[in-house]
Amino acid sequence: MQAAQILINALVLGCLYACIAIGFSLVWGVLNVINLIHGSFIVLGAYLAFGLYNALHVPPWYAVIVAAPLFFVLGYLLQRLLLNRVITAPVLVTLTLTFGLDLILNNAMIYFFKADYRKLTLTPSLGSVSILDVVVPVDRLIATAAALALTGLLYLLLRRSRIGRAIVAVRLDRDAAVLMGVNVPSIYAIAFGLGAALAGCAGVLMALIFPISPLTSSAYLGKAFVVCVLGGLGSVSGALAGGLLLALVEGVGSTFFGPSHATTLSFVLLIVFLVLRPQGLVGRKGFE
Amino acid sequence: MNQSWVARRVRKFALLSAAVLALGAQLSAASAEDVIRFGAPLPITGALAPEAVKQQQGYDLWAEQANKAGGISVGGKKYKVQIVYTDYQSNTPRAVQATEQMISQDNVNFMFGAFGSGAAKAASTVSEKYKVPTLAATASSSQVYDQGYKYLFGTFTPNDTLTTPLTKIIKAKVPDVKKVAILARNDLFPLAIAQEMEKSAKAEGYEVVYSEKYAIGTLDHSAALSQIKSLAPQWIFVTGYTNDLLLVRKQMVDQQMKASVVTMIAGPAYQEFIDALGPAAENVSSAAWWHPAEQYDGKDIFGTTANFVKLFKAKYNSEPDYGQASAALCGALFQMAIEKAGSLDRDKVRDELARLDVVTFFGPVKFGANGQINSLDPPVFQIQGGKPVVLFPQAIQQGDLKIGVN
Incomplete structure (x- = not known):
């Protein structure tokens, strides 16, 4: 029974990890930008959910509707006004730029919200459902469902819509896309906006689960990074696969070797992947 | 290239601030007749920065209260309290250097210990060498106090x-x-x-x-x-x-x-x-080690625990925790020891600290032979x-x- 519980824990946690990572993966895959501001976007999303719930009693699953357009605009503008200027420069330049932006956003949050840990506590609480002896918290289930829905939406968007095809085209061959009449700077901005929107939504959902503080942004960013390397960049299913693998390794590692070695194990796995399978579980050079 | 530019700037800035600090020290030395200087090496930047801020709040609150009451009275004469801070950047070897510098160049009269057990132990070797009484506010490990030092005292009981x-x-x-x-x-x-x-x-x-x-x-x-x-x-x-x-x-x-x-x-x-x-x-x-819900009626400058909490809230708009309280206590203990000694002589103050047996807002304070407090029930x-x-x-x-x- 304990094995079933650990498996369920890992499945749910894996979907949360995917939710954290998917926007990061999109931006990295399409723009080749390692977006260090991603973690702070998630935290900002969490504060949005916290504020909306405490001021207006808007539960987080509705707050997603507010967060998505808001963060899309924020991301779009950031890319249009700042990142597009250096997008063709070597990857270190965009890395440094997003690092700087992250410092600004993170410290602004510390200034305005303080570094105190807060918690979005729903009243009445959602509780947990138990089947036989296996317990699953409802808030995690909601976040899991939302993560799967967001992943599905993104997949459909990239596959079916004109904009999605354009994003994929830019990713596959930037020069050819230009020749086909794709407005590359605009596509970049849309992709970054989507990445930001996904981060914001992830933050809203994580607010139900994790303590909220600007100091947690690096933890989110770290997980997103590992998930992307494990799952493979740019592909929608990659984030999901990477998230599940990471959660499974952490859960099993924690049970058999103690929780302090769970992280060690996940980083050993990271190194193994970097050496033996740098494209990740399901990563491809381009994606469909 | 970039890095060296940053490094140069940082160095320039450090030199400049050192010069300003030195100038400040000179100026205050000129009017130092009626000031008692306390050295406080703290990890103001780096990983331990939030803890340093807490300790600083405790020291500052005590200094403010002491000065508001006219200062520390030594043999009928009032001395103002001045706290000299140095940032050791969450880097223990620098805490040792900072302590050395404060004692030998900044002419502090007494020392507060560095943050935590590790840094406090390392820095205490210097203050012991110069025979400067040192109060450590946040060192709980008994290994800090088993060195046979005479000038080191600490306000946290063992873990x-x-x-x-x-x-x-x-x-x-x-x-x-x-x-x-x-x-x-x-x-x-x-x-x-x-x-x-x-x-x-x-x-x-x-x-x-x-x-x-x-x-x-x-x-x-x-x-x-x-x-x-x-x-x-x-x-x-x-x-x-x-x-x-x-x-x-x-x-x-x-x-x-x-x-x-x-x-x-x-x-x-x-x-x-x-x-x-x-x-x-x-x-x-x-x-x-301490909690604001405690109710002690102390003989120190803060008096009751409730009064300390009230003063702290008025100044910082937040509830004090044991770190801040212990820092403030260290100041208050120095004040009592100095006033009892009636002198700024380091050995006399050291002996008074060792002899302390008093109730404070923090609880009863008495140091064991090793210098660590042994009177407190956390x-x-x-x-x-x-x-x-x-x-x-x-x-x-x-x-x-x-x-x-x-």
């Missing part, structure tokens, strides 16, 4: 004084506790507390069914908690900092874990822990009705232990 009374209370009040599970953050202080807890539990005849550590920055505890749940311990003991403990407690509720006793160190000492958890904080027990408390309620020591007890955490 086991937190876990032993707790274990005794549980033993007496909750007879059905047989199995204990311990989950500790893999970090200096949380791990030390967990080790003491394991010793205390074994000494009382409890079976420790689970004792593991989790890595710093762990985002999920479900695997560890599932395992603990399957072992069905009656007492779950978790150490860590606020973020860890919030997450652990939330996940315990998620997994519908129940236990007769749940103890967490050091989150519940902070108001933000209670605010963030709401009902889930109920009946969680903890221990700390309070055990429990969150009841959204408020911390002191269970021990008896003199300041506010309520009884409530059994059962759901």
Whole structure:
């Protein structure tokens, strides 16, 4: 029974990890930008959910509707006004730029919200459902469902819509896309906006689960990074696969070797992947 | 290229600030006749910065109060308090350097210890060499005080004084506790507390069914908690900092874990822990070196605990915790020792510190032969009705232990 519980824990946690990572993966895959501001976007999303719930009693699953357009605009503008200027420069330049932006956003949050840990506590609480002896918290289930829905939406968007095809085209061959009449700077901005929107939504959902503080942004960013390397960049299913693998390794590692070695194990796995399978579980050079 | 530019700028800035500091020191030295200078090396930048800010708040509050009352009176003459801060950048060797510099160049009269046990121990070798009385506000490990030093004193009792009374209370009040599970953050202080807890539990005849550590920055505890749940311990003991403990407690509720006793160190000492958890904080027990709910009537400058809390809130608009209180206490103790000695002579003040036997807002203060305080019973408390309620020591007890955490 304990094995079933650990498996369920890992499945749910894996979907949360995917939710954290998917926007990061999109931006990295399409723009080749390692977006260090991603973690702070998630935290900002969490504060949005916290504020909306405490001021207006808007539960987080509705707050997603507010967060998505808001963060899309924020991301779009950031890319249009700042990142597009250096997008063709070597990857270190965009890395440094997003690092700087992250410092600004993170410290602004510390200034305005303080570094105190807060918690979005729903009243009445959602509780947990138990089947036989296996317990699953409802808030995690909601976040899991939302993560799967967001992943599905993104997949459909990239596959079916004109904009999605354009994003994929830019990713596959930037020069050819230009020749086909794709407005590359605009596509970049849309992709970054989507990445930001996904981060914001992830933050809203994580607010139900994790303590909220600007100091947690690096933890989110770290997980997103590992998930992307494990799952493979740019592909929608990659984030999901990477998230599940990471959660499974952490859960099993924690049970058999103690929780302090769970992280060690996940980083050993990271190194193994970097050496033996740098494209990740399901990563491809381009994606469909 | 970039880096060297930054490095040059930093160096230039450092030199400039050093020059300004030196100038400031000279100026104040010119009018130093009626000032007592206290050196305070603190990790103002770097990983320990939040802790340094807390200690600084404690020192500043004391200095403000002392100066407001005219200063420290030495043989009928009033001396103003001045605290000289140095940032050792969360880097212990620099704490040693900073201490050396403060004593030999900045001419401080007395020293406050560096933050934590490690840095305080390292820096104490310097102050001992120069025979400068030093009060360490946040050094609890007994290894700091077993060096045979004469000039080092500390206001935190050893770590086991937190876990032993707790274990005794549980033993007496909750007879059905047989199995204990311990989950500790893999970090200096949380791990030390967990080790003491394991010793205390074994000494009382409890079976420790689970004792593991989790890595710093762990985002999920479900695997560890599932395992603990399957072992069905009656007492779950978790150490860590606020973020860890919030997450652990939330996940315990998620997994519908129940236990007769749940103890967490050091989150519940902070108001933000209670605010963030709401009902889930109920009946969680903890221990700390000091708590604002204590009610001592002290002979020091702050007087009662309530008065200290009031002054602190007025200045910083937040509830003080044991770190800030201990820093303020160190100042207040120096003041008492200096006034008793009636002199700024370091040896005389040292002897008065060693002789102290007094009640303060922090509790009774008396130093053992090794310099570490031995008069204090660190309070055990429990969150009841959204408020911390002191269970021990008896003199300041506010309520009884409530059994059962759901």
